[in-house]
Amino acid sequence: MTRLHQFAFFDEGSKKEIRRTILKAISIPGYQVPFSSREMPIARGWGTGGLQVTLAIIGQEDVLKVIDQGSDESVNAVNIKKLVEKTTGVTITEKTAEATIIQSRHRIPEQTLTEGQVLVLQVPAPEPLRSVEKSERQTKILHAEEEYSGAWLQLFEQIMKYGQTNTGADHPVYVAGRYVMAPSPIPRFDNHKMNHSEALILLGAGREKKIYAVPPYTDVRSLAFEDYPFTVESFATEACHLCGATDTYLDEIIDADKDKVYYQCNDSHHCLERVNGVIEGKGDISYA
Amino acid sequence: MPLDYVHDTQAVFRKVMDCMAQPGKTNSLAKQMCQIDFPIDCYHSTFLTMMTLLDSEATFHIKGNHTSLVQRIAQLTLAKHVEESEADFIIITADLPQASLIDAIQSAKKGSLIDPQLSATIIIETSELSSGQEWLLSGPGIKKEKRVKLAYSQRINQAREEKNKEFPLGIDLVITDQVGKVICLPRTTVISEVSK
Numbered sequence: 448m449t450r451l452h453q454f455a456f457f458d459e460g461s462k463k464e465i466r467r468t469i470l471k472a473i474s475i476p477g478y479q480v481p482f483s484s485r486e487m488p489i490a491r492g493w494g495t496g497g498l499q500v501t502l503a504i505i506g507q508e509d510v511l512k513v514i515d516q517g518s519d520e521s522v523n524a525v526n527i528k529k530l531v532e533k534t535t536g537v538t539i540t541e542k543t544a545e546a547t548i549i550q551s552r553h554r555i556p557e558q559t560l561t562e563g564q565v566l567v568l569q570v571p572a573p574e575p576l577r578s579v580e581k582s583e584r585q586t587k588i589l590h591a592e593e594e595y596s597g598a599w600l601q602l603f604e605q606i607m608k609y610g611q612t613n614t615g616a617d618h619p620v621y622v623a624g625r626y627v628m629a630p631s632p633i634p635r636f637d638n639h640k641m642n643h644s645e646a647l648i649l650l651g652a653g654r655e656k657k658i659y660a661v662p663p664y665t666d667v668r669s670l671a672f673e674d675y676p677f678t679v680e681s682f683a684t685e686a687c688h689l690c691g692a693t694d695t696y697l698d699e700i701i702d703a704d705k706d707k708v709y710y711q712c713n714d715s716h717h718c719l720e721r722v723n724g725v726i727e728g729k730g731d732i733s734y735a
Numbered sequence: 736m737p738l739d740y741v742h743d744t745q746a747v748f749r750k751v752m753d754c755m756a757q758p759g760k761t762n763s764l765a766k767q768m769c770q771i772d773f774p775i776d777c778y779h780s781t782f783l784t785m786m787t788l789l790d791s792e793a794t795f796h797i798k799g800n801h802t803s804l805v806q807r808i809a810q811l812t813l814a815k816h817v818e819e820s821e822a823d824f825i826i827i828t829a830d831l832p833q834a835s836l837i838d839a840i841q842s843a844k845k846g847s848l849i850d851p852q853l854s855a856t857i858i859i860e861t862s863e864l865s866s867g868q869e870w871l872l873s874g875p876g877i878k879k880e881k882r883v884k885l886a887y888s889q890r891i892n893q894a895r896e897e898k899n900k901e902f903p904l905g906i907d908l909v910i911t912d913q914v915g916k917v918i919c920l921p922r923t924t925v926i927s928e929v930s931k
């Protein structure tokens with residue numbers, strides 16, 4: 448088979464630059480390493496940073512999974528898979544455990560990742576201090592000086608206003624006790640999965656031209672105050688209407704016809720595996 | 736089969752990336768080493784690492800008297816050979832004494848607080864990894880702690896500690912051996928002697 452393009456889309460020079468950037472990102476956990484982000488044949492804001500990381504690391508023997516907001520079948524995930532498959536010929540999977548590289552937007556899979564796997568997260572806004580400080584030069588100085596009072600003040604103001612930290616997704620984390628990092632817009636529910644993850648986590652921001660990383664077995668703590676501890680989205684008494692899970696991140700689905708609200712796992716593949724009895728978790732329906 | 740610059744360097748990169756993510760873990764480049772079908776004046780594992788990471792955008796410094804090797808690498812990668820204190824990658828071949836490594840650690844660039852990534856990676860050849868004294872590693876990438884045998888001395892360790900004392904400033908080490916084994920010691924790794 449002849450391919451019209453180079454393996455993994457990029458020329459070797461582009462791959463090398465991204466690879467060197469990745470190594471530095473790993474050796475300075477949580478620090479945003481600048482790189483020369485390339486134009487990609489997918490729309491900006493749709494994961495060009497993550498895609499560039501994936502293309503720079505992928506080899507013929509890799510097995511790739513791509514998810515977008517918990518789904519393997521969204522248009523964005525499908526477009527990314529098509530591009531990678533066309534330029535590399537690698538095997539694509541939906542099974543989290545089978546994948547060697549998992550590229551994701553907005554979620555970390557429910558199934559615990561293991562040593563040797565690489566999670567690539569797409570990042571729209573890598574700078575956790577941007578809402579406090581507009582200038583890139585200044586935020587770099589704040590990180591250099593470990594001056595994070597702005598980030599703390601912001602959390603404090605939320606507590607004053609809402610009675611709790613109300614960050615929604617992308618709640619900032621402290622990495623290895625040094626850098627404050629944006630975990631990408633994952634729900635707070637997923638933050639703990641970064642702490643001492645067995646898998647290497649690489650984060651790529653295309654528009655802002657930054658790559659950063661969380662090595663395996665690294666402390667990742669969500670920013671919180673002692674008297675207002677970090678809390679995750681709570682689904683209280685709800686369970687997935689398909690698989691019965693009570694320990695997963697659930698989407699609220701409104702059935703207008705029946706005027707009813709029900710809940711469903713956001714990680715659709717995990718849900719399917721539970722329905723098929725491939726994996727177990729909390730909340731399994733017991734027939735005993 | 737000759738070296739495949741696309742797929743072999745990708746495979747080498749992933750091994751090195753895995754080593755950098757899990758300090759002290761040993762990976763083998765033996766499979767890619769078999770593809771090198773010409774003489775080269777350094778370990779094949781070192782050569783592969785240079786081929787994988789160097790290009791016209793990166794600088795290197797091979798310590799010691801290695802004129803032909805320097806020329807060869809510059810020609811193959813288009814990387815520029817510069818002074819030790821400016822190099823992105825410093826290569827310490829096996830023929831050099833310990834003092835040269837200590838010297839290189841001391842003069843290598845360690846980045847700035849604003850740009851800690853502008854720091855050197857030192858590629859060190861050692862005749863056989865997993866031999867020598869036992870050392871205790873801890874830090875990011877290591878589950879609790881890890882013991883590795885390294886031909887590494889207290890003096891080298893002190894020089895490295897001195898260089899890396901002000902995180903995020905520091906240097907990262909890639910150690911290669913004759914049979915293709917490689918381990919990495921990023922600046923975050925704390926290394927101590929195993930008390931006997």
Ligand SMILES: [Zn+2]
Binds near residue numbers: 687688690
């Ligand atoms: Zn479910």
